Amino acid sequence: MHAPTTDPLQRERDHLAASRAALTAMREDVESLDLRDVTGTWVSAAVLQRQVTDRIAALADLAHTPLFFGRLDYLHAISEDLAEGGTGEQFYIGRRHVHDAAGDPMVIDWRAPVSQPFYRASRTDPLDVERRRRFGYTGGELTAYEDEHLTDPAEADSASALLAAEIEKPRVGPMRDIVATIQPEQDEIVRAEIGGTVCVQGAPGTGKTAVGLHRVAYLLYAHRERLARTGTLVIGPNSSFLSYIEQVLPALGELDVAQATVQQLVAHVEVRGEDPSEAARIKGDARMAEVLRRAVRSGITLPTEPCVVVRGSRRYRVPVQELTGIIEELAGREIRYGAAREALPQRIAHTVLLKMEQGGEAPDDRVQDAVARNPQVKAVVKECWPPVDPAKLVHRLLTDAAFLAECAQGVLDAGEQAAILWTKPGRSVKTARWTAADAVLVDEATDLVQRTSSLGHVVLDEAQDLSPMQYRAVGRRCTTGSATVLGDLAQGTTPWATASWQDALHHLGKAGAHVEELTKGFRVPEEVIAYASRLLPAIAPGLAPATSIRDLPGSLAVRHVPSPDDLVESVVEACRLALGHEGSTGLIAADARIPLFAEALTAAGLAFLAPGTETSAEARLTLVPASLAKGLEYDYVVLDEPAAVVAGEPDERTGLRRLYVALTRAVSGLQLLHSEALPVQLGA
Numbered sequence: 211m212h213a214p215t216t217d218p219l220q221r222e223r224d225h226l227a228a229s230r231a232a233l234t235a236m237r238e239d240v241e242s243l244d245l246r247d248v249t250g251t252w253v254s255a256a257v258l259q260r261q262v263t264d265r266i267a268a269l270a271d272l273a274h275t276p277l278f279f280g281r282l283d284y285l286h287a288i289s290e291d292l293a294e295g296g297t298g299e300q301f302y303i304g305r306r307h308v309h310d311a312a313g314d315p316m317v318i319d320w321r322a323p324v325s326q327p328f329y330r331a332s333r334t335d336p337l338d339v340e341r342r343r344r345f346g347y348t349g350g351e352l353t354a355y356e357d358e359h360l361t362d363p364a365e366a367d368s369a370s371a372l373l374a375a376e377i378e379k380p381r382v383g384p385m386r387d388i389v390a391t392i393q394p395e396q397d398e399i400v401r402a403e404i405g406g407t408v409c410v411q412g413a414p415g416t417g418k419t420a421v422g423l424h425r426v427a428y429l430l431y432a433h434r435e436r437l438a439r440t441g442t443l444v445i446g447p448n449s450s451f452l453s454y455i456e457q458v459l460p461a462l463g464e465l466d467v468a469q470a471t472v473q474q475l476v477a478h479v480e481v482r483g484e485d486p487s488e489a490a491r492i493k494g495d496a497r498m499a500e501v502l503r504r505a506v507r508s509g510i511t512l513p514t515e516p517c518v519v520v521r522g523s524r525r526y527r528v529p530v531q532e533l534t535g536i537i538e539e540l541a542g543r544e545i546r547y548g549a550a551r552e553a554l555p556q557r558i559a560h561t562v563l564l565k566m567e568q569g570g571e572a573p574d575d576r577v578q579d580a581v582a583r584n585p586q587v588k589a590v591v592k593e594c595w596p597p598v599d600p601a602k603l604v605h606r607l608l609t610d611a612a613f614l615a616e617c618a619q620g621v622l623d624a625g626e627q628a629a630i631l632w633t634k635p636g637r638s639v640k641t642a643r644w645t646a647a648d649a650v651l652v653d654e655a656t657d658l659v660q661r662t663s664s665l666g667h668v669v670l671d672e673a674q675d676l677s678p679m680q681y682r683a684v685g686r687r688c689t690t691g692s693a694t695v696l697g698d699l700a701q702g703t704t705p706w707a708t709a710s711w712q713d714a715l716h717h718l719g720k721a722g723a724h725v726e727e728l729t730k731g732f733r734v735p736e737e738v739i740a741y742a743s744r745l746l747p748a749i750a751p752g753l754a755p756a757t758s759i760r761d762l763p764g765s766l767a768v769r770h771v772p773s774p775d776d777l778v779e780s781v782v783e784a785c786r787l788a789l790g791h792e793g794s795t796g797l798i799a800a801d802a803r804i805p806l807f808a809e810a811l812t813a814a815g816l817a818f819l820a821p822g823t824e825t826s827a828e829a830r831l832t833l834v835p836a837s838l839a840k841g842l843e844y845d846y847v848v849l850d851e852p853a854a855v856v857a858g859e860p861d862e863r864t865g866l867r868r869l870y871v872a873l874t875r876a877v878s879g880l881q882l883l884h885s886e887a888l889p890v891q892l893g894a
């Protein structure tokens with residue numbers, strides 16, 4: 211036995227080694243479970259085995275993911291229920307809970323109540339914390355720590371070097387978690403109550419995506435059972451974005467969060483066509499909900515003949531007037547079309563039952579069910595409340611001008627109706643050239659027929675680009691749950707982009723939600739964000755420019771290349787130079803210029819990836835079409851010809867917004883090359 215060390219760093223290393231040993235023991239415990247004894251049926255054995263495998267995976271000790279990143283020394287002992295069963299004043303904070311053989315915690319989950327002051331305590335409000343310690347790691351080794359004595363008035367407030375180092379780490383590979391450095395204003399959102407929907411407006415790089423993902427992890431910790439039952443979902447703009455973020459939650463130990471694009475959520479029909487932007491805008495307008503509501507109900511008709519049910523030797527007659535009463539009553543109620551269709555035969559049967567009782571019989575429920583299945587009753591239902599196939603219905607609406615006119619009367623004007631009718635209608639649901647906006651209409655119609663089931667929590671990222679109809683599609687997936695809505699009005703690049711969060715939340719069905727604003731930027735250096743923010747008055751008047759936590763002189767370079775013929779070569783050369791630095795490089799160009807660069811990079815012998823493919827130490831260059839840059843980031847960005855990026859969009863404002871997105875992807879440096887004049891809004 212060695213004497214306990216007095217070197218504080220060594221003591222922390224010893225605690226790390228002991229925690230890792232404890233984690234190994236926890237994993238071995240699970241691995242040694244003998245499932246043969248505890249499993250009854252084959253199915254439960256399979257389920258249990260999966261749970262055990264997941265648990266073993268979750269207990270893996272990842273060499274480059276430190277087990278703990280902080281320590282809190284409280285002034286007073288903390289109660290067990292706040293500290294995952296731990297007691298005392300000192301707690302190590304990490305990505306997951308680790309306990310020793312006696313069950314005492316050695317590392318506390320960052321989401322536990324006792325960990326919260328790690329993110330929130332300050333000199334003005336120390337929250338009973340005497341000392342906050344942050345740990346620094348190099349290649350998995352604990353190499354440094356930094357202390358703040360929050361209750362010591364003599365200690366000066368200083369910026370954390372470890373926090374700065376964490377933020378400046380080169381970005382290769384997928385998005386990382388930020389558990390070690392969540393900021394107080396971010397933590398407020400992460401830990402907001404599950405009951406309420408939170409909407410976050412935030413400039414580029416303020417951590418919206420990071421906050422949204424950590425919020426799901428937090429909610430899963432705080433409400434595990436409820437959310438395991440109801441499910442959680444993260445919605446992102448496209449699949450390259452989803453692959454960029456997909457490893458954050460697993461790294462936090464959460465393996466069961468679904469991810470999808472809005473398009474994937476509403477994939478009732480195969481999307482093969484594209485709408486002109488005006489048609490897409492109208493189809494995405496909330497007024498379409500009313501058109502569809504009328505369309506779904508358009509088949510409801512009132513009976514013209516009585517319904518006569520024969521039972522044995524007796525005949526029961528439900529007169530037209532009574533049938534009409536039942537149908538009108540159902541039509542007047544706010545229940546789904548399909549639910550009403552199921553209720554209708556039962557209502558008619560109930561009327562028959564009353565007549566039987568009046569006739570002295572004593573029928574029971576089984577008789578009512580039998581009457582409901584009677585062919586005469588079924589015939590009335592088919593006639594008066596016909597089945598609706600949502601895709602067929604939308605197909606009819608978009609191909610049959612008279613039907614559209616009937617359903618859209620007083621809602622869409624003639625020009626709008628003409629704009630959404632298909633010019634080349636496919637004959638059937640299968641062969642039609644459905645567009646993305648059409649699929650959302652089918653989803654709305656589907657929900658009018660049968661209620662969409664609601665998840666427990668939905669995170670909606672890059673929300674500003676959704677149409678009102680898309681908000682409705684997302685909203686019906688969290689009617690009984692809550693949502694976290696993340697976006698930036700200045701980055702809206704669809705013709706129907708959100709102009710106000712209040713409107714968006716209204717369409718989502720969460721009108722009362724709170725709107726928070728994040729303005730502290732963690733990605734883009736000061737010079738670069740200041741330059742990009744020159745566009746704000748033109749693209750989103752009224753929005754505050756983001757600040758940056760980093761002042762990196764020389765991070766922005768704007769270069770004019772007089773001859774357009776030389777531009778491609780200069781851009782390729784700029785990429786080569788950027789690759790001389792550590793970390794990732796993104797070459798962003800107007801979509802139309804991407805083939806040009808694919809060829810030029812190949813000719814120059816520079817290998818490159820497409821967005822969504824993971825960068826690595828060997829492959830660090832990504833060629834990014836401007837339309838896919840949203841949400842992504844690179845250490846160095848080379849931006850080709852801003853005028854072409856602007857010109858690639860249908861109108862100037864959208865073009866400038868696209869440019870704003872492209873200008874705000876860099877973590878360490880942005881090099882902008884142009885031959886054409888820069889947009890005047892950038893102020894030459």
Ligand SMILES: Nc1ncnc2c1ncn2[C@@H]1O[C@H](COP(=O)(O)OP(=O)(O)OP(=O)(O)O)[C@@H](O)[C@H]1O
Pocket residue numbers: 376377386387388391392393396412413414415416417418419420421698732733840841842843874
């Ligand atoms: N508290 C933090 N500590 C360390 N890094 C952070 C923190 N908050 C955000 N970041 C980092 O800043 C970068 C930008 O974050 P994120 O992508 O979440 O921003 P965003 O607001 O979604 O940006 P955009 O609007 O461009 O999509 C990411 O690399 C993220 O990890």
